[in-house]
Structure formats: C-alpha cells, structure tokens
C-alpha cells in the first residue's frame with residue numbers, strides 16, 4: 001500500500017468519503033486520492049515524495065502560485081502581529097480601500113470567509129432591496145453550497161427548479177428559477193413568467209465550474225438589460241473570475257456593471273476570504289447600517305487580508321495578467337498542436353489563465369453541449385497525467401489554472417508530460 005492509500009484508509013474512517021470537500025475524493029476519476037505534504041510555486045509534493053506540476057492551484061486562489069515569497073513575507077509579519085481581533089483594525093480597511101479604489105462598481109464591500117457566504121449574503125441583500133423573493137440562476141453555473149442555489153432545472157414550467165441535493169427542501173428550491181445559458185429567449189421566458197417576483201439574477205459571467213462555458217458578450221449584455229427592466233438586481237458571481245481574468249474580472253472585461261458582485265478565491269491569496277459588495281445604497285442595507293443581518297466571527301481575518309493585499313499588489317505591480325495571458329496562450333497552442341498531431345479529439349479551451357481540456361471541437365456554451373463521453377475520457381487522461389507528473393483537478397468538469405509561478409519552462413515541461421500521457425493512452 002502506498003502512503004497515500006494508507007492515509008486515505010484512515011481518512012475514510014473519520015470524514016465522510018475521507019474528505020472535507022467532495023471533489024478531492026477522486027470519485028469522478030476513480031482510484032485513491034494523492035495526499036500532498038508540501039507545495040512550492042507551480043508544484044506540489046506528494047507524501048511519497050514525488051513533485052508534480054500543479055494545475056489545480058487549490059481550485060483557483062493561488063494566482064501567484066504556492067507560497068509566493070512576497071505573500072509569505074506579509075503573512076509571517078501578520079502572524080507575529082495578531083491573528084484575529086474580532087474588533088476594528090486597519091488591515092481590512094486597507095484591502096477594502098484598495099479594491100473600492102479600483103473597481104468602480106464596488107462602492108462598498110463586506111468581507112466574509114468563503115465564496116458561499118458571499119453569495120448567500122448577496123442574495124439576502126437583493127431580497128431586502130427589492131422586497132421580492134425569487135432568484136434566477138443559470139444551468140451550468142455554480143455559486144457555492146447555499147441551500148437556495150443547490151438546484152437544477154425541474155420538469156415543470158419554464159424556470160421551475162428542483163432540489164439538487166438531499167437536505168434542500170422543495171420549498172426552498174421553489175424560490176429559485178433556472179434559466180439556460182446562451183439563450184436570450186429562454187431567459188426572457190423565465191423572467192416574464194415571474195414578472196414582479198424576481199429579486200435578483202445571479203450569473204457567473206465566466207462560467208467555470210462545469211467546464212469552461214464562455215458566454216457571448218451579447219448574451220451577458222442582454223441578461224443585464226432584461227434584469228434591470230424587470231426591476232431585479234444583477235449579481236455577478238466573480239468568485240472564480242474576479243482578480244483572475246483581470247483585476248476587475250469580467251465586469252472589467254465586458255464593461256457590464258453588476259448591482260452586486262461576489263468575490264472569493266484569489267482575493268484571499270490562499271486563505272479563507274470572500275467578499276460581497278456593490279452600489280452604496282444597496283450595501284447600506286447591511287447591518288449595522290441597515291436591516292439585513294450578516295456577521296462573522298472570523299470575517300476580515302487579518303492574515304487573510306494581508307495575504308490578499310500582498311497578492312493583489314504584486315499582481316498589479318508586475319503586470320501579471322499580461323504575463324499570464326502570453327504564457328497561457330503559448331501553452332494552449334503548443335498543447336493543442338501536440339494533441340492534434342497525435343490525432344486526439346481534444347480541445348484546449350481557454351480564457352486568460354483558465355483552461356479546460358475537453359473532448360470535441362467548437363464552442364461549448366451550455367452544459368448540454370459537453371460531449372456525453374467527456375467525463376469518461378477525462379478519467380484516463382487524468383491518471384496518465386498523474387503518472388507523468390502533472391496534477392489536474394480530479395474531475396473533467398473542473399478547469400485548470402495557470403499561475404505566475406508557471407513559467408514558460410514549467411509549461412513546456414507540462415506540455416511534454418501531457419503529450420506523453422496522451423500517447424500512453426494508445
């Protein structure tokens with residue numbers, strides 16, 4: 001038995017499925033999860049001592065790679081200063097000013113401890129602001145595990161949702177409506193059918209949790225316009241895209257202005273930080289200035305605030321988005337050429353430093369466009385990559401992340417390794 005196998009046996013006895021977040025368990029790729037003991041830059045070290053090139057990057061937060069020296073310095077300094085105050089402090093103020101000073105749609109912000117919490121709170125604010133109760137989400141977007149968003153398209157009238165997790169009541173699921181991505185008429189139908197009852201429309205402007213389902217700008221613009229016309233608030237869930245595809249995420253890249261926006265992942269530089277914010281008058285509804293209750297014992301934790309600010313400051317100062325775009329484009333082109341040369345029917349979809357390996361060609365904008373055998377085919381490629389020293393997120397529906405620590409040299413090494421893995425599949 002390998003060390004990972006014996007650790008997983010122990011973990012299975014004390015945690016559900018042996019893990020503390022489901023996708024880590026390798027259920028969709030099969031086999032035993034690799035246990036890691038150390039991380040540095042673009043690489044992870046397994047408990048067996050093997051170093052692997054890491055494209056999971058903790059599912060997105062680590063835009064500078066693991067343990068960037070500058071971020072590490074800020075964290076160590078904070079550890080020697082204070083860990084948590086539960087009181088007012090200047091550290092969250094600095095990060096909040098940094099963000100609001102750069103993102104015009106973010107007039108006021110509130111820090112929380114995860115993306116889920118940010119989304120859950122934004123929905124509550126939207127309901128309070130409009131006095132309405134329904135929320136519209138899109139099929140193929142993920143917004144964390146708040147009850148009201150663990151829903152899927154139901155079989156009834158347009159927009160009807162059904163619970164997508166045991167423990168989410170039919171009553172809660174019924175408060176959410178599900179619209180199709182990339183379909184103006186389908187979205188309009190849902191909004192028109194529930195005219196006057198929709199508090200908010202929430203969307204990942206770059207859907208990246210069921211593969212990479214990049215949307216047409218015209219579709220996003222239509223959603224924004226129609227949402228406003230219906231008197232509902234537009235929520236951009238930029239937990240994955242915010243500070244990742246650009247400093248201002250998709251709001252910056254599309255020029256579209258959300259009423260509320262949620263952040264997470266990159267904003268904490270690898271520590272548990274989330275945030276929601278938006279227009280001043282909407283955010284002023286939040287306690288203690290307004291009637292919407294929302295609180296957190298460890299909210300705006302200073303270590304996370306320092307890690308976040310150090311990360312974002314370096315990203316801005318070193319022009320990281322330009323570098324990532326160039327490296328990721330080069331990587332994707334080289335990898336695509338290798339796979340084509342082998343006659344493999346795999347496309348490298350990419351937006352900035354976010355990429356997704358998938359079966360088939362042509363744009364994939366909806367869940368239903370993903371080839372049926374995608375997950376099964378990914379399984380083989382995933383394990384072959386692992387053998388060759390490349391760690392992809394252990395599910396065909398997760399995207400890959402390129403960080404600032406992935407130099408061209410590291411990426412060339414990865415292309416060669418993935419090409420060998422693909423060849424080994426025969």
Ligand SMILES: *Cc1c(COP(=O)(O)O)cnc(C)c1O
Nearest residue numbers: 114115116142143144237239240
């Ligand atoms: C990751 C993610 C979330 C949930 O964030 P957690 O920190 O895992 O709770 C919500 N929305 C989007 C778009 C995400 O990518």
